[in-house]
Amino acid sequence: MEAAPKSACETCPQYNAEGLKKLGVNLNEADFVVALAGNPNTGKSTVFNALTGLKQHTGNWPGKTVTRAEGAFQYNDQKYKLVDLPGTYSLLSTSEDEEVARNFILFGRPSVTIIVADASRLERNLNLVLQVLEITDKAVLCLNLMDEAERNDIEVDTRTLARDLGIPVVATSARYLRGIPELIQTVSDLANGRIVCKPHRIKNIPPNIEKAVTKLSNEIQAVYPDIPNSRWLAFRLLEGDNHVIELLRKGEFVK
Ligand SMILES: Nc1nc2c(ncn2[C@@H]2O[C@H](COP(=O)(O)OP(=O)(O)OP(=O)(O)O)[C@@H](O)[C@H]2O)c(=O)[nH]1
Numbered sequence: 001m002e003a004a005p006k007s008a009c010e011t012c013p014q015y016n017a018e019g020l021k022k023l024g025v026n027l028n029e030a031d032f033v034v035a036l037a038g039n040p041n042t043g044k045s046t047v048f049n050a051l052t053g054l055k056q057h058t059g060n061w062p063g064k065t066v067t068r069a070e071g072a073f074q075y076n077d078q079k080y081k082l083v084d085l086p087g088t089y090s091l092l093s094t095s096e097d098e099e100v101a102r103n104f105i106l107f108g109r110p111s112v113t114i115i116v117a118d119a120s121r122l123e124r125n126l127n128l129v130l131q132v133l134e135i136t137d138k139a140v141l142c143l144n145l146m147d148e149a150e151r152n153d154i155e156v157d158t159r160t161l162a163r164d165l166g167i168p169v170v171a172t173s174a175r176y177l178r179g180i181p182e183l184i185q186t187v188s189d190l191a192n193g194r195i196v197c198k199p200h201r202i203k204n205i206p207p208n209i210e211k212a213v214t215k216l217s218n219e220i221q222a223v224y225p226d227i228p229n230s231r232w233l234a235f236r237l238l239e240g241d242n243h244v245i246e247l248l249r250k251g252e253f254v255k
């Protein structure tokens, strides 16, 4: 039997996935909060626009998104608030835009973090990926710009990558909406606990450092009982990270 021809709706660029409803700025009563993190210029805002129907600024240079933007979508009767963040190279960064991203990833308590990476420059993107995995249990790697990677004859073994990182990996070309349905499904599976991650973490921490980190982490929690990622903060304090010292002094985590 021949496959039925695709409907005009399915082939138009607005089509994403069955069960997806783009809710624009209607942020009422979200079931889940999803953050879009990643290096600059990897397609975060393009993914955000594809899911929410909004028109965040996109373009082919880094640093377009400078503040946090929020939108919403509905998938299979559940509502998701999606947060588009400025690009950042590291969670240890200090520029103002990067701080917006870092503070939300660290303290915004997203239910799921989508880490968007450029498949054609994967190696340099992995630094941030590994940093985010140190602080979250629910993340998916959105391996974007796959069309560019293919054009440059770059092949990525997504299975091995997913196994080594301990999180699902979804290959996408967000500009052409390729892979977006799989990405939404994976976010939904993570949010609802149908996929459980075992993220890559730094191992073999020397006992004296482990002891100091645990002590500091407990002290941070005593002052800020609800703070997430106190262990990460303890490491930064041991390193003498002035930004983190200041952040803890002020106690202003997510503005
Ligand atoms: N070829 C190709 N281009 C893409 C894809 N996804 C996004 N782009 C383009 O890549 C550029 C950057 O996309 P943005 O969505 O603005 O990237 P961003 O990560 O939000 O960038 P910052 O906000 O600066 O961090 C734009 O020109 C997009 O059209 C893709 O899958 N394939």
Ligand SMILES: [Mg+2]
Residues within 6 Å of the ligand: 044, 045, 046, 057, 058, 064, 065, 085, 086, 087
């Ligand atoms: Mg952007």
